[in-house]
Amino acid sequence: MPEDQAGSTPGNGYKLRAEQLGVIFARDGNHIAALEGISLDIKDGEFICVVGPSGCGKSTLLNAMGGFLSPTTGSVTIDGQPVTGPDRRRILVFQERGVFPWLTVEGNIGFGLSELPRAEREQRIAHYVQLVRLQGFERAYPSDLSGGMRQRLQVARALAVNPDVLLLDEPFGALDSITRVIMRSELLRIWQTERRTIVFVTHDIDEAVQLADRVVVLSSRPARIQEILTIDIPHPRHISSPRYLELRDELLKQIGLAFEI
Amino acid sequence: MSDLKSPRAWERIFWPVAAALLLLCVWHYAVVLTATKVFPSPLNVEKAIAELIHKHLLWADIEDSLRRVAVGYIAAALVGIPIGLSLGWFPEAHQVVNPVLQLMRPISPIAWIPVAIVFFGVGDPAAIFLVFLASFFPIVVACAAGVASVPVLYRRAGRNLGLSNFALLRKIVFPAALPQILIGLRIALGVAWLVVVAGEMIAVDSGLGYLVIDSRNSGKRYDLVLAAMLMIGVIGLILDLAFRQLEKLKSVRWGFRHAA
Numbered sequence: 001m002p003e004d005q006a007g008s009t010p011g012n013g014y015k016l017r018a019e020q021l022g023v024i025f026a027r028d029g030n031h032i033a034a035l036e037g038i039s040l041d042i043k044d045g046e047f048i049c050v051v052g053p054s055g056c057g058k059s060t061l062l063n064a065m066g067g068f069l070s071p072t073t074g075s076v077t078i079d080g081q082p083v084t085g086p087d088r089r090r091i092l093v094f095q096e097r098g099v100f101p102w103l104t105v106e107g108n109i110g111f112g113l114s115e116l117p118r119a120e121r122e123q124r125i126a127h128y129v130q131l132v133r134l135q136g137f138e139r140a141y142p143s144d145l146s147g148g149m150r151q152r153l154q155v156a157r158a159l160a161v162n163p164d165v166l167l168l169d170e171p172f173g174a175l176d177s178i179t180r181v182i183m184r185s186e187l188l189r190i191w192q193t194e195r196r197t198i199v200f201v202t203h204d205i206d207e208a209v210q211l212a213d214r215v216v217v218l219s220s221r222p223a224r225i226q227e228i229l230t231i232d233i234p235h236p237r238h239i240s241s242p243r244y245l246e247l248r249d250e251l252l253k254q255i256g257l258a259f260e261i
Numbered sequence: 262m263s264d265l266k267s268p269r270a271w272e273r274i275f276w277p278v279a280a281a282l283l284l285l286c287v288w289h290y291a292v293v294l295t296a297t298k299v300f301p302s303p304l305n306v307e308k309a310i311a312e313l314i315h316k317h318l319l320w321a322d323i324e325d326s327l328r329r330v331a332v333g334y335i336a337a338a339l340v341g342i343p344i345g346l347s348l349g350w351f352p353e354a355h356q357v358v359n360p361v362l363q364l365m366r367p368i369s370p371i372a373w374i375p376v377a378i379v380f381f382g383v384g385d386p387a388a389i390f391l392v393f394l395a396s397f398f399p400i401v402v403a404c405a406a407g408v409a410s411v412p413v414l415y416r417r418a419g420r421n422l423g424l425s426n427f428a429l430l431r432k433i434v435f436p437a438a439l440p441q442i443l444i445g446l447r448i449a450l451g452v453a454w455l456v457v458v459a460g461e462m463i464a465v466d467s468g469l470g471y472l473v474i475d476s477r478n479s480g481k482r483y484d485l486v487l488a489a490m491l492m493i494g495v496i497g498l499i500l501d502l503a504f505r506q507l508e509k510l511k512s513v514r515w516g517f518r519h520a521a
Binding site: 086091092100112143157161 | 412415417418420421422423432433436513514515516
């Protein structure tokens with residue numbers, strides 16, 4: 001159910017902006033800089049992937065964008081409004097265990113919709129059940145679903161509250177590699193129908209090149225933006241095309257990995 | 262347990278029954294061989310149960326015991342669940358109360374019997390108070406631990422989807438902690454049943470516990486003692502099995518390993 005909320009965007013055409021974003025954690029009296037000077041402009045409806053060495057602060061960036069932690073310096077704004085706390089307009093999707101095991105598929109998708117009139121709520125649940133292809137599992141509990149189905153459910157629950165921005169924190173990281181490939185094309189299909197702005201953290205280079213409009217490469221801690229790579233291949237992308245391999249190699253080089261094992 | 266096959270249906274019934282019969286045989290011949298005059302054989306106990314039923318004593322005692330457990334236990338749940346949930350929800354409060362809680366918890370409810378009698382005199386309220394105390398602590402501790410161990414991801418997802426504090430407690434924290442709360446309630450019910458028998462031996466003059474002690478005191482009727490003990494065991498088992506049915510509810514089943 002795409003709703004055009006871009007009309008409220010003041011002038012600049014960017015959905016989400018991070019300006020000189022810095023996060024410093026205080027732990028045992030030590031100050032650990034997690035993020036430093038992150039400036040990033042994300043257009044409405046853009047698909048951004050964030051990659052970087054493990055532990056570099058990718059999730060921290062996502063949490064700051066979601067309003068789950070307040071930055072030490074700088075700011076995050078969405079539609080020109082500063083992000084000060086969690087909000088339904090931007091939903092964070094976790095790697096696993098994100099769905100509520102005590103609720104059915106329907107209950108999970110309808111979780112954020114309790115203030116809607118019954119008929120509308122049911123209609124919206126049905127819409128998203130169909131979108132993530134969980135028809136026939138409406139009454140099933142998460143424990144009866146496969147890992148891939150659970151992640152689809154989590155995405156459906158996030159989309160159901162009609163957010164502007166989806167923040168995905170390695171959402172397919174716990175899935176087997178075949179399911180992961182299927183989930184990527186599912187997510188692309190959903191993104192193409194619903195056109196939300198997506199920030200997708202991953203540690204999988206191929207995932208980034210297959211999905212993103214732009215890939216943000218973070219350096220090791222404290223994370224700075226090392227490079228922003230535009231993936232100029234239209235969907236559907238052929239993963240053996242020369243341009244794909246070129247961009248993939250470029251990304252590997254950026255992260256500092258060898259091409260031969 | 263070395264083979265991977267699960268036992269066949271008839272084996273799952275046959276072997277436990279065989280073990281029980283063997284135990285009864287050992288008991289029977291031990292009584293016969295030692296020619297004891299005091300200790301009853303299984304047959305004597307069976308006759309004693311028949312006698313109790315015939316005199317309509319058993320049902321009255323069972324009813325009294327169950328009533329005391331029901332009142333004390335339900336009161337403990339009504340008071341203990343909100344307190345436990347609050348303690349889990351407010352870690353500061355938990356820090357303040359926890360030392361007292363941990364001090365009170367290992368005190369056997371039986372040690373409270375004199376206190377109960379001072380407070381309430383000999384009678385129903387004293388026994389109910391003991392049941393209340395015995396169930397209260399496991400319930401509080403299970404609720405507090407259950408709430409405290411709700412994965413932070415669930416709370417975050419709830420806040421992200423727009424829940425305020427109270428709604429978060431009601432719609433996320435409580436259902437997420439429910440399996441652990443149920444475990445606490447089940448433990449509490451078991452303890453309550455243990456304690457009511459002990460309490461009835463001293464603080465009242467009816468119930469299965471009183472039946473045990475009265476049968477011994479008035480004429481050393483050990484056949485009645487064992488009959489009462491057997492009933493206590495059977496009823497305790499039924500209570501536990503009945504409670505376990507709750508764990509099969511779909512909305513909590515995820516929290517119990519055996520149903521995975």
